[in-house]
Amino acid sequence: MTEISTAPSTEGQELPAYPQARGCPFQPPAGYDTYREQGPVSLVELYNGRRVWAVSGHAEARQVLLDAATYSSDRVHPHYPATAPRFESARKVRNFIGMDPPEHTVQRRMLLTNFTVRKVQALRPGIQRLVDELIDAIEAKGPVADLVPDFALPVPSVVICELLGVPYADHGFFEQQSRRVVTGTTSLEDSADAFAQLASYLDGLIRRKEEEPGDGLLDTLIAEQLSTGALSRRDLVDIALLLLVAGHETTASAIALGVLTLLENPEQLAALRADESLLPGAVEELLRYMAIADGVARFATVDTELGGHRIRAGDGVIVVISSANRDDEAFPAADAFDVGRGARHHISFGHGVHQCIGQNLARAEMEIALSTLFRRLPGLRLAEPSGQLPVKEPGGVQGIWRLPVTW
Numbered sequence: 001m002t003e004i005s006t007a008p009s010t011e012g013q014e015l016p017a018y019p020q021a022r023g024c025p026f027q028p029p030a031g032y033d034t035y036r037e038q039g040p041v042s043l044v045e046l047y048n049g050r051r052v053w054a055v056s057g058h059a060e061a062r063q064v065l066l067d068a069a070t071y072s073s074d075r076v077h078p079h080y081p082a083t084a085p086r087f088e089s090a091r092k093v094r095n096f097i098g099m100d101p102p103e104h105t106v107q108r109r110m111l112l113t114n115f116t117v118r119k120v121q122a123l124r125p126g127i128q129r130l131v132d133e134l135i136d137a138i139e140a141k142g143p144v145a146d147l148v149p150d151f152a153l154p155v156p157s158v159v160i161c162e163l164l165g166v167p168y169a170d171h172g173f174f175e176q177q178s179r180r181v182v183t184g185t186t187s188l189e190d191s192a193d194a195f196a197q198l199a200s201y202l203d204g205l206i207r208r209k210e211e212e213p214g215d216g217l218l219d220t221l222i223a224e225q226l227s228t229g230a231l232s233r234r235d236l237v238d239i240a241l242l243l244l245v246a247g248h249e250t251t252a253s254a255i256a257l258g259v260l261t262l263l264e265n266p267e268q269l270a271a272l273r274a275d276e277s278l279l280p281g282a283v284e285e286l287l288r289y290m291a292i293a294d295g296v297a298r299f300a301t302v303d304t305e306l307g308g309h310r311i312r313a314g315d316g317v318i319v320v321i322s323s324a325n326r327d328d329e330a331f332p333a334a335d336a337f338d339v340g341r342g343a344r345h346h347i348s349f350g351h352g353v354h355q356c357i358g359q360n361l362a363r364a365e366m367e368i369a370l371s372t373l374f375r376r377l378p379g380l381r382l383a384e385p386s387g388q389l390p391v392k393e394p395g396g397v398q399g400i401w402r403l404p405v406t407w
Contacts, residue, residue: 015044015051016031016034016035016042016044016045017031017045017046018044018045018046018052018054018083018318018320019084019294019295019394019395020394021391021393022391022394022398023391024386024387024391025257025260025389025391025398025399025400026257026260026264026289026290028291028294028322028323028326029322029394032056032320032322032323035054035056035320035323036056036057036323036326036327039057039308040055040056040057040059040060040307041053041054041056041057041306041307041308041309042054042056046081046082046316047084048082050081050316052315052316052317053306053309053311053315053316053317053318054295054318054320054323055307055317055319055320056320056323056324056327057307057324057327057329058325058327058329058330058331058347059327059329059330060306060307060324061319061320061321061324061347061351062347062351062352063306064298064317064319065296065319065347065350065351065352065354065355066351066352067352068100068101068352068353068354069100069301070300070301070302070304071301071317072100072299072300072301073098073099073100073298073354074099074100074299075087075091075297076091076094076098077299079299079314079316080297080299080316081297081299081316081317081318082297083295083297083318083395084394084395085187085188085191086181086183086187086188086190086191086395086396087297088188088191093199093238093242094234094235094238095107095235095238095239095241095242096108096239096242097242104353105353107231107235107239108353108357110221110224110225110230110231110239111217111239111243111357112357114163114217114220115357115358115359115361116360119360120360120361120363120364121364123159123163123361123364124364124368126159126162127155127159127364127368128368128372130154130155130158130159131155131368131369131372131373132376134150134151134154134155135151135372135373135376137150138150138377139376139377142406143406143407144383144404145404145405145406146402146403146404146405147256147259147403147404148252148256148400148401148402148403149402151255151369151373152252152253152255152256152369152403153175153248153252154171155255155365155369156247156248156251156252156255156362156365157171157175157248157252158171159247159248159365160243160244160247160248162216163216163217163247163361164216164217164218164243164244164247165209165214165215165216165217165218165219166205166216166218166244167205173201174201174244174245175248177194177197177198178245178248178249179249180193180194181194181195181198181245182245182396182397183392183393183396198241198244198245199237199238199241202244203233203237205218205240206218206222206226206233206236206237206240209222210226217243218240221236221239221240222236243358247358247361249397250292250397251361251362251365251366252399253392253397253398253399253400254286254287254290254292254362254366254399255365255366255369255370256399256400256403257286257290257292257398257400258283258286258290258366258369258370259370259373259403259405260382260386260400260403261286261289261337262286262370262374263380263381263382263405264386268282268337268338268339269374272339272374273374273378276371278339278340279367279370279371280363280367281339281340281341281342281343281344282339282370283363283366283370284342284343284344285338285339285341285343286366287343287348287349287366288331288341288343288346289325289343290348290398291322291325291348291398292397292398292399293321293348293397293398294320294322294394295318295319295320295322296318296319296350296354297316297317297318297319298316298317298319299314299315299317300312300313300315300317301313319347321347321348324347325347325348330345331343349362377407378407379407380405380406380407381406382403382404382405382406383404383406384404389401389402
């Protein structure tokens with residue numbers, strides 16, 4: 001095996017770090033301006049000293065994400081760049097987002113039919129009932145509430161549990177372990193322990209379902225894939241782990257940050273309230289503007305060129321989503337939040353073969369949660385200044401740990 005490339009020699013040159021911490025919860029780190037000043041592709045340094053390419057141009061980011069043959073997602077490969085210590089333990093979890101075609105294609109096809117627009121449309125009435133029930137509870141407990149545990153987190157948690165067939169009664173356990181998985185400052189040992197606990201829980205659940213089948217997605221995968229040998233037990237556990245963690249952590253952050261962003265931009269919130277037809281576009285603009293997933297990692301499989309630079313086989317490549325979504329060439333006045341903007345070409349859900357499989361569900365959850373919350377609580381406002389809200393650490397899912405509001 002060839003030695004890992006650390007990109008062209010930059011001896012003596014101090015490089016900007018990746019990832020960096022956000023100051024404002026819904027703005028990219030100020031240091032990412034340095035990336036764009038150097039062009040759409042530039043060198044950065046990871047926590048372990050490895051030097052990799054940061055892709056901050058929107059066109060170049062789409063180019064990387066579209067070309068799975070040149071830019072690999074295989075995270076068990078030694079060339080794959082780990083952007084935080086916790087990702088070293090993630091190498092052992094073999095789900096399809098960390099695979100390349102054709103292996104990736106096989107597993108993705110097993111799940112696609114469960115996340116179509118039509119399937120999600122059928123889930124909307126249930127999501128609406130859930131959102132109304134949560135707001136009922138908030139009003140009853142009021143007048144101050146923390147919208148992270150009281151609203152933003154339970155919406156996607158309940159939905160993904162019902163979809164998978166995971167008992168929501170266990171949500172305290174898997175939410176705690178998921179937090180250890182996605183938090184950027186989690187140590188390698190702590191992350192590995194969280195992965196192990198989640199895997200053990202899901203393996204036990206799958207074994208119980210083999211004896212007493214239900215009607216969730218896990219039950220379908222057991223009947224159609226595990227029992228036929230199309231999936232190994234380990235593969236099914238890893239897929240379930242991905243869907244459970246990603247299915248609630250990212251959307252919970254998006255809902256909480258969406259509320260905060262709208263409250264901090266009252267003229268845009270007023271425009272949305274005045275014209276509900278803006279809602280789908282507003283959700284796309286929120287996804288672009290907030291960029292919950294800060295970046296995604298790849299490595300070059302062959303020598304290539306990108307953004308005027310020679311990329312060597314083995315070089316690490318980071319698509320900096322939060323920076324590419326602020327590219328003025330793709331989004332004029334990109335730093336402005338505009339609910340009337342046509343922003344659907346953002347890359348917050350990725351692009352190409354690895355585009356987020358749950359994007360239709362996430363959009364529905366955000367649309368229903370945000371529209372209902374602001375309709376039912378028209379006086380909603382922050383209970384403390386946004387500058388005092390604790391921002392999640394770099395290297396993980398971006399967001400806030402709490403969101404105190406009153407009305």
